[in-house]
Amino acid sequence: MSEYKLCVIPGDGVGREVIPCAVEVIQHVLPSVAIVSADAGWDCFTRTGNALPPATLAAIQDCGAALFGAVSSPSHKVEGYRSPIVQMRQHFNLYANLRPTRELNLSGHDAAGQPGIDLLIVRENTQGLYIGREYMRGDEAIAERVITSEASTRIGRVAFDLAVSRLRRQVTIVHKANILPVTDGVFRDAVRAVGAAYPDVKIDEVLVDTAAMLLASKPRQFDVIVSTNLFGDILSDVASVWGGGMGVAPALNLGDSVAIAEPVHGSAPDISGRNIANPAGAILSAAMLLRYRWKLVDEAERVERAVFTAISHGIRTADLGGQATTSAMAHHILDLL
Ligand code: NAI
Ligand code: MG
Secondary structure: OOOOEEEEEEEOOOHHHHHHHHHHHHHHHOOOOEEEEOOOOHHHHHHHOOOOOHHHHHHHHHHOEEEEEEOOOOOOOOOOOOOHHHHHHHHOOOOEEEEEEEOOOOOOOOOOOOOOOEEEEEEEOOOEHHHOOEEEEOOEEEEOOEOOHHHHHHHHHHHHHHHHOOOOOEEEEEEOOOOOOOHHHHHHHHHHHHHOOOOOOEEEEEEHHHHHHHHHHOHHHOOEEEEOHHHHHHHHHHHHHHHOOOOOOOOEEEOOOOEEEOOOOOOOOOOOOOOOOOOHHHHHHHHHHHHHHOOOHHHHHHHHHHHHHHHHOOOOOHHHOOOOOHHHHHHHHHHHO
């Protein structure tokens, strides 16, 4: 029996094109890995009436590690359907969502000796507006936003633990406590209290709208950003632009005993089925499993280097201005490995 087991859930749309590429990469750097395939998503829901079958939850639990593509979720309420990724995060208590952005310089010109963008968004992953308590009361449409001190402390620890091992050692707390003083007050105060135990880490705080502006205009000033669920989701899409966009951005949902890697992007119905989706986000997400779930840092770095080298060789999909297909880019990455 292999020490490393990976549950693979391609999901819908481009998930089915990019996840097989990432699996090949994992198998290449970790030949002993045992692969278990599982089903989830909109297509699964229309076939079986369940977007996240119990067998999939059991497989993830058994493996302790999963690679998830993306699912297509309708933007209107469909009876019986809830986004499986949100359910998985809650079911396995995957309380931290790590979303790194490293500057991708496609022009090949150095930014005049400036240190590149290297930031990490640590997003609380189980609470906030994503708890799914949305309902009508007469004419009022209501969404509850739940923040606890316990979960805020827990995500604060993740942020500071990661910050101490980084070059800049800086944590920026992003919130909107001027408008939401109760919920975001709890979040901000809990994270600040955690920070008191890390004298080597600088702490600052920024309101979320200003943070969005600064991520778009002065991204180099950030190191680790810690935020609540929805704000972290939105800000990581903004940050992803500096790293080459949605096709490149990786993410890891991390709990105490299970981790689920997933590219930040969705099912991309506008490009799916054409072998043109960028596999880098999925492959870099797989590298995050290697690094954070299995502590295989050398293997993770090898994979990351291969991805960025392939891009610098000009083997790029259309979203990065190139002409490579999904499979050509993945093959080049495998060749480099
Ligand atoms: P999306 O991320 O699927 O697409 C946004 C844009 O990025 C599109 O122009 C798309 O072509 C591009 N893009 C995405 N992945 C790419 C890749 N690998 N390579 C190159 N370009 C890529 O977001 P959108 O369009 O808002 O949502 C589409 C569907 O995905 C919806 O049903 C939504 O619910 C779902 N979704 C699922 C997520 C998940 O499962 N974690 C996350 C985000 C959206
Ligand atoms: Mg998102």
